[in-house]
Amino acid sequence: MHAATTTAPILAATPEYLPQNIAFGILAAVMIYAALRVVTTKNVVHAALWLVLVLAGVAGNFILLGNEFLAVTQVLVYIGAIVVLLLFGVMLTRAPIGADADLDNDQRGVAVAVAAPLLALMGYVLWDSFREQRLTEKGDLVVQSTQQVSDSIFGTFLIPFEAASILLLAALIGAIVLARRD
Amino acid sequence: MLVNQFLFLGAALFAIGVYGVLARRNAVAVLMSIEIILNSVNINFLAFNAMHNQGNASHADGAVFALFVITVAAAEVGVGLALVLMLYRTRKSIDVDKIDALKG
Numbered sequence: 001m002h003a004a005t006t007t008a009p010i011l012a013a014t015p016e017y018l019p020q021n022i023a024f025g026i027l028a029a030v031m032i033y034a035a036l037r038v039v040t041t042k043n044v045v046h047a048a049l050w051l052v053l054v055l056a057g058v059a060g061n062f063i064l065l066g067n068e069f070l071a072v073t074q075v076l077v078y079i080g081a082i083v084v085l086l087l088f089g090v091m092l093t094r095a096p097i098g099a100d101a102d103l104d105n106d107q108r109g110v111a112v113a114v115a116a117p118l119l120a121l122m123g124y125v126l127w128d129s130f131r132e133q134r135l136t137e138k139g140d141l142v143v144q145s146t147q148q149v150s151d152s153i154f155g156t157f158l159i160p161f162e163a164a165s166i167l168l169l170a171a172l173i174g175a176i177v178l179a180r181r182d
Numbered sequence: 183m184l185v186n187q188f189l190f191l192g193a194a195l196f197a198i199g200v201y202g203v204l205a206r207r208n209a210v211a212v213l214m215s216i217e218i219i220l221n222s223v224n225i226n227f228l229a230f231n232a233m234h235n236q237g238n239a240s241h242a243d244g245a246v247f248a249l250f251v252i253t254v255a256a257a258e259v260g261v262g263l264a265l266v267l268m269l270y271r272t273r274k275s276i277d278v279d280k281i282d283a284l285k286g
Contacts, residue, residue: 017183024183028191035195035218039202044211051214054195058221061188065228067245070252074224077252082217082259089210089263093270104205105279111204119197126189135183135229139237144245152242153249164253171257178264181271 017141020064027064031057042103044090048083055079065135069146188229195222209266209276213259220255224248 034053041047055078062071135141153161195218202215231244270276 020183021187024187028187031191032194032198035198038214038218039198039205039211044208047211047214051217054218055221058225061191061225062228064183065188065232066239067228067231070224070228070245070248073249073252077256078217078221082256085259085263086210086214086217089213089266092267093210093276102277103208103211105207108205111201114204115197115201118200119193122193122196123190126186126193130184130186130189133185133233135185135188135232136235136237141183141232142235142237142239144231144235144239144242148239148242149245149249152246156243157246157250160250164250167257168253171260175260175264178261179267 020141023060024064027057027060031061040104044103045087048086048090051086052079052083055083066141067144067149069144069149185229185233188225192222192225192229195219195225207277207279209269209278210263212278213262213266217255217259220251224251227251 031054034050034057037050038047038054041050055074058078059071059074062068062074199215199217199219199222202218203212206212206215227244227248231241231248234241234244266276269281273281
């Protein structure tokens with residue numbers, strides 16, 4: 001194993017991680033605004049495009065957490081494939097491309113009444129458990145190398161990985177069987 | 183960086199996704215909200231992975247779990263959209279409020 005390269009600290013010169021914190025703040029604000037737009041906008045296509053922003057923000061967070069492999073996977077799988085798939089879904093179901101007042105049901109009040117207490121509860125529990133604990137109490141935040149991720153997949157998690165392959169195959173066949181016109 | 187800043191972001195995205203699942207009527211929009219929920223979980227996985235590593239990058243378990251979540255999400259969207267298409271073909275509508283055949 002290349003211990004020297006895998007444990008190269010990210011910006012060891014800034015112990016307080018100021019640039020990362022600024023980047024995180026910007027990313028978090030953009031992501032939360034975009035996520036709110038995904039669930040409130042009147043236009044399905046706009047919702048899909050706001051979703052791209054959320055997913056890109058998640059990829060940015062993966063980079064901040066030092067995992068480049070997952071960030072690239074996120075961009076490839078989510079932005080490259082899933083959003084395109086969702087847009088195809090919008091197109092094939094002939095949803096109105098313009099604004100659509102019927103996109104929401106009349107349960108908005110109930111939905112807020114479920115989501116807001118959920119957020120408050122999770123926020124309280126998280127604050128109570130972790131307080132101001134740092135991501136790394138000793139040492140710097142390190143880059144997780146792709147080699148380590150692959151060692152883990154093809155070592156410890158080999159059986160679940162094969163199960164995931166079977167799942168993808170089953171999903172592929174299932175989707176074709178369901179969507180095909182007979 | 184604090185652990186909690188990532189966990190709070192994940193919690194906020196999760197709550198927004200839950201709101202979307204409950205308040206949306208279009209089935210494709212519901213699927214988008216589910217994607218937001220799954221992504222919020224992935225942020226938590228990687229934050230805990232980084233916390234578990236504590237500066238020596240010896241564990242990748244959280245990253246592998248996040249990878250599995252991405253895989254399952256891809257499968258879910260594929261099958262989900264096929265179901266939505268079937269629904270549209272038989273019902274001419276993807277309004278999840280109108281699909282209440284079990285209601286009697």
